[in-house]
Amino acid sequence: MAEELFRKAFTIYGGNFDRAGESSTEIKEKLKDLNIDADIVRRSVIVAFEAEMNVVMYTNVATLNFIITDEDICLEISDQGPGIADIEQAMQEGFSTASDEMREMGFGFGMGLPNIKKNSDFLTIESDVGKGTRLFARIRLNPDACT
Amino acid sequence: MKLNEIKDILQCDILTENQDISLIEVDTVLASDGMSEILAFPRPGALMITGLTNIQSVRTADVADVKAIVYIRGKLPNEKTVELAQQKGIHIMATKLGMFDACGILRDRGMKGAI
Numbered sequence: 001m002a003e004e005l006f007r008k009a010f011t012i013y014g015g016n017f018d019r020a021g022e023s024s025t026e027i028k029e030k031l032k033d034l035n036i037d038a039d040i041v042r043r044s045v046i047v048a049f050e051a052e053m054n055v056v057m058y059t060n061v062a063t064l065n066f067i068i069t070d071e072d073i074c075l076e077i078s079d080q081g082p083g084i085a086d087i088e089q090a091m092q093e094g095f096s097t098a099s100d101e102m103r104e105m106g107f108g109f110g111m112g113l114p115n116i117k118k119n120s121d122f123l124t125i126e127s128d129v130g131k132g133t134r135l136f137a138r139i140r141l142n143p144d145a146c147t
Numbered sequence: 148m149k150l151n152e153i154k155d156i157l158q159c160d161i162l163t164e165n166q167d168i169s170l171i172e173v174d175t176v177l178a179s180d181g182m183s184e185i186l187a188f189p190r191p192g193a194l195m196i197t198g199l200t201n202i203q204s205v206r207t208a209d210v211a212d213v214k215a216i217v218y219i220r221g222k223l224p225n226e227k228t229v230e231l232a233q234q235k236g237i238h239i240m241a242t243k244l245g246m247f248d249a250c251g252i253l254r255d256r257g258m259k260g261a262i
Contacts, residue, residue: 018227021206028210038191042212046186049210053183053203106199106207111183118187 002069006030010064012055014081017105020056024049027066031073036141043119044073044139050112051077051135057102058082059132072121073139083129091117148173148258150215150238153194156256157249159217159240162224163233171238173214177261178250182207189213190261196249200224205232205239214238219246 008030010023027048031041048064055062059081067074084090091113098108117123120137127133150168154161161168177185178196182203185195191212197204200222208216215238218224223241224232232239242249254260
């Protein structure tokens with residue numbers, strides 16, 4: 001059983017493009033302070049940042065739980081947004097339901113969820129249309145570990 | 148290639164006052180207006196070339212461990228964006244050249260693409 005070393009919950013507000021990414025910046029600082037390998041820091045922050053941007057683009061509010069254990073980094077994002085009708089389709093590179101406004105901000109080109117998947121060692125996404133989405137990603141501190 | 152050489156070749160204006168750019172070397176370029184595309188191929192220490200000048204361009208550069216950004220087409224970021232870059236130690240410059248020309252010039256000088 002992994003031992004929890006640190007936990008912090010962030011509230012992310014939808015539609016606020018100016019502040020989008022602030023939680024991920026804080027997560028990066030914390031991981032760097034702990035002298036975690038730069039590649040693991042980068043992968044974790046890409047997951048957090050892409051998830052944060054998804055919240056900003058598609059929902060009103062979400063909670064991001066950031067947990068560090070002695071084995072891994074966990075990121076859990078739960079929202080009460082519109083949900084994802086077809087998760088398999090949403091995971092395909094290039095698939096997007098983004099608006100022009102979102103694309104003008106540099107996002108919404110159908111790379112967000114694939115980037116999250118690529119950088120996670122373990123990923124689950126559960127979604128109910130009209131109720132919300134919960135994304136849980138784990139990044140192992142030791143990439144060679146098999147758990 | 149050193150950042151001061153890139154500044155001269157692309158006729159850039161420097162927008163941040165970080166450390167001496169003649170000491171900063173980059174050999175790889177990430178060029179895109181799509182931030183998730185930059186994040187799909189992160190190259191620590193690379194140069195990012197983009198036409199996107201909002202604050203997310205700097206946040207993306209920070210997440211991808213990019214050393215410097217060149218904004219193209221004469222577009223300039225706002226004060227808040229410059230301030231964040233300054234804070235994160237990311238050098239930002241602006242050129243009037245377009246994406247095609249900026250990338251072509253650097254490629255001719257031996258820079259590699261990351262995407």
